[in-house]
Amino acid sequence: MTAETLCLLAAGLFFMTALLTGWWKYRCIAGSETATAPVYVDIAHRTALMYAFSALLLREFVPYSPLDAAGTRWAVGVPLLFFALAIASYVLHGMLRDTDNQLRSPHRLGHRTLPALAIHGFMWALAIGEIGGFAILLWGFLKSLA
Template sequence: MNHLPSADHFALVSAGVFLLVGMLSGIWKYRHMMRSETAQAPAYVDICHRTALMYAFACLVLQQLALHSRWSAAVNLAAVAIPILWFATAVFAYAVHGWLQDTDNQLRRPHKLGSMTIPCTLLAVYMTLLIVGEIGGTLVLLLGVL
């Protein structure tokens, strides 16, 4: 029988993963800083590092909301997993931009990803889905607590 993880366990494990990614990307950031004449890392290396650390704590908030939510286990799991998956896509995108060092502002037009140009519509759809997923999942959990 397939056993789905509980929402709070998924959130706690995710917090640990984001914390670890934050720490490892901190090494990446530090190495850039030590080699730079200005002692600075590329913008998206820094953003990837800080965002992963912040999302670790956001996952703990989601965990606590899930623990106290009155919704079903399946609703709570979806409401936790959806924002966390969007958190992960954001950190991944920041890591890619940091690795490629292709921009210091991913929303500046034209939208670049390495040597490619990303259509404005595609980025707008991604950002809209990210916003809806992150806020929607959190709102569902918060309503379950209330």
């Protein structure tokens, strides 16, 4: 699978997730006395929308990658993986209704408590993966301007 195809596949899956979580959000609002959805249902919906378009943006930078085909797949695959994991974690918290802030201690996952190292370690890996993958593509684009 090419990097472009991977980006387009992710964009389609993220957008479908946004549509489905949008319906979920609506159902929560319609059934709520306060006309609100749980925090992480709303976050999952908005994030899936945002990451669908982010995947398309990554695709636009693929032709400028300074890496070979395999390296470029990694440069887009790592951010896309973290986008997917973020959406999945928001959907999970929305389903469990276990928190309104997953970064607040104690870190809840259902009835369990997660160690701070797991949460912050994941966030560091996410930042490095997302920023690093896109930085490679952006570097390639900037080099093409010279």
